[in-house]
Amino acid sequence: MGNAASVDDPDRDPDEHVRFALCRRAFYEVAAEDAAALVTRVLTDPDVGMANGAVCEYLDRRAAELLTDPGYLSWCREMTGPVAVDDYSARRLREWSLARAMTLGExxxxxxxxxxxxxxxxxxxxxxxxxxxxxxxxxxxxxxxxxxxxxxxxxxxxxxxxxxxxxxxxxxxxxxxxxxxxxxxxGRFAPTGAGGAASLSGSLPGPDTFGVLVDGKS
Known part of the structure; x- marks a missing residue:
């Protein structure tokens, strides 16, 4: 899974920004059938904010791609178990399902x-x-x-x-x-500006950048 080995490395970099960037790249490179396992591994990181930030960015990107597609339902089922250990990620997945229902008129x-x-x-x-x-x-x-x-x-x-x-x-x-x-x-990530302030981004950034979640999370 590309850089996924770095995600599991017991001697991983202690800098959460570096680990976050590695997680993001792993999510961009992961095959669809391996995504649930990657979510499970990332959510074992002791830095909860870094871990669920990376997972939620993946959920946002993939859910938006599948929102009106029948494949959303099977993807959502695959994600439900792995995200259940983290309330923030689980809530994001539930809210994407509500957004889908509103979009489809369900x-x-x-x-x-x-x-x-x-x-x-x-x-x-x-x-x-x-x-x-x-x-x-x-x-x-x-x-x-x-x-x-x-x-x-x-x-x-x-x-x-x-x-x-x-x-x-x-x-x-x-x-x-x-x-x-x-x-x-x-609810995307945007580069951190002066003083650590986050700014809204007009599109999803590439896998080689990192920043902070800008969706009102506290």
Whole structure:
């Protein structure tokens, strides 16, 4: 698996930035059938933040690629076991499944979206064409930025006249707003700037760079 041997090396570099870069490269080079095993190994690193940062970047990239593809379901099943040991990674995988349900117009729960992480709420506000999701975030998004972005996109999302249904107290929703544009990954890594401040990146960086997760993780 390319540099995966370095990931398992008991004498690995103590610098978490170096290990993070090695993990990232391993995820870019890993074969699909070996990805779950690599996730398992990376999540054994004692630096939890470094490990789940590298894993979540892989989840973001791969989930965005498969979001509307039938292959997402089998990939998600393969990842569920390995990420179960890390709450942060497991939550990211669950939230990608919610994003997929909203994108495909499958049943989903409004309360789950409103209780989701800042990452998913911002992703939905920026990328979703699901009217009910944007309307709920425009009113109840966790941050002012999320609310403002969702509110600004509502008029455009409503142009195809999408209907949303609510099902009793569960408030299950199904939206049909026409075919969505190709999704892009968010919650990406960006190079660390002066003073260690993270900046948003316009696209996924290559495997030879490293930085910090910019999705509101604390």
């Amino acid at each position: 049943p989903w729960d409004v309360e789950t979206l409103l209780g989701a992480s800042n990452w998913l709420q911002l992703y939905t506000a920026e990328e979703s064409w699901t009217v009910i999701a944007l309307a709920e975030l425009a009113e109840g998004g966790r941050t002012r930025r999320i609310r403002n972005i969702a509110k600004s996109r509502l008029p455009v999302a409503r142009l195809p006249v999408a209907d949303a249904t609510r099902n009793g107290s569960l408030r299950s929703c199904a939206a049909a707003a026409g075919p969505p544009p190709p999704p892009r990954a968010v």
